[in-house]
Amino acid sequence: MKPVYLIPVLLVALGALQGCATHESQQHLQYASTALQSVSEEPQILQDAPKDVERASESLERAKRFADFWGNAQDVSHYAYLSKRYSEIARQHSEQLQNQRRATQLSMEHERLRQAVQEARMLDLQHQGRWLEDQMVSLAAAETDRGLVMTLGDVLFRAASAELGSSANRTLLKVVHFLQLNPKPRVRVEGYTDNRGDAAENLALSKARAQAVGDFMQSLGIDAGRIEVVGYGEQYRVAENASARGRAQNRRVEILFSDEQGRLSSPR
Structure with missing residues (x-):
């Protein structure tokens, strides 16, 4: 007790x-x-x-x-x-x-784009030359000392992400059409960012965004050997990073086109 x-x-x-x-x-x-x-x-x-x-x-x-x-x-x-x-x-x-819903939607969109590419291949050969000329104009590319360059803005990607938004499909389809019907030219896809955040992370993001564009073109039938991918991060800005507008201009992907023989200018 x-x-x-x-x-x-x-x-x-x-x-x-x-x-x-x-x-x-x-x-x-x-x-x-x-x-x-x-x-x-x-x-x-x-x-x-x-x-x-x-x-x-x-x-x-x-x-x-x-x-x-x-x-x-x-x-x-x-x-x-x-x-x-x-x-x-x-x-x-x-x-x-x-x-799952997003994947289904993307799959349907890819199928629609593939069908559009097939229809482009079936164009009358007699009109193909004129069509290619029109396509070059529609690419809205600019002639530079490095060659013909097409600039894709930051708005084509999800914020701070390398995932392409649906608005990118129509723009990139023009590039795919051109490359499908003109098989000799090659492209270099270059990614760039502004200077906010960590430099190493910016470099990785620029490379991932450029790779996403390259992968998209490959998914629609462009041979991987015709595509180079490189990321430059914060380098080679086209505007000041002091303003939101300038930073938006620096966040971009550029597609550099080769000459008719497939020769690209040297990387930066």
């Missing part, structure tokens, strides 16, 4: 442990509530993963009910954790569905 004087000490110790457990379970409740609120405020997630959001809500309500009873801190934490995980799963499911 334990001495009577130990009972108050044990009660104090148990109270302290209960207090710690209650504080921890309340934290878990807060995390779960924040996660649920976050996904509940995004209509796309509610549309894509309604069952996961519902499970998150039900688990959170159960955790709150357990919180009203003394001695159930472990149950509170358990259901709060389940709620938080269901919220995370809802977001993941929504992102997966959005990626």
Whole structure:
């Protein structure tokens, strides 16, 4: 039999442990509530993963009910954790569905572009010479000391990303048409950035954007041997980086065309 004087000490110790457990379970409740609120405020997630959001809500309500009873801190934490995980799963499911929709849309767009290229190949040979001349004009390329250069602006890419936006398709299709019907010229795709951020990251982004353009042309049938890709990062600016307009001009991809024999000027 334990001495009577130990009972108050044990009660104090148990109270302290209960207090710690209650504080921890309340934290878990807060995390779960924040996660649920976050996904509940995004209509796309509610549309894509309604069952996961519902499970998150039900688990959170159960955790709150357990919180009203003394001695159930472990149950509170358990259901709060389940709620938080269901919220995370809802977001993941929504992102997966959005990626699938985006991939389907891109696939359909590529198929449409491939069909357009095939139609271009079937043009009457008697009119092909004139068509090529018109295409060179439509490329909006400028003659420079390095050769014919076409500039693609930053707006063709998603912000701070090397992913091409849908607006790039029509512009690049003109280049693909020209190269398909005029098989000798080659191109060098050059990427550039402004001077904001880390120089090494800018260099990598410029190379990735140039590569994205090259990959796009290859996906529509242009042989890889006709395409060079290089990134210059912050180098060779065409405007001052002091203004937003100037930085936008520096964030660009340039397509340099070779001569009729396929000779490109030397890299910078």
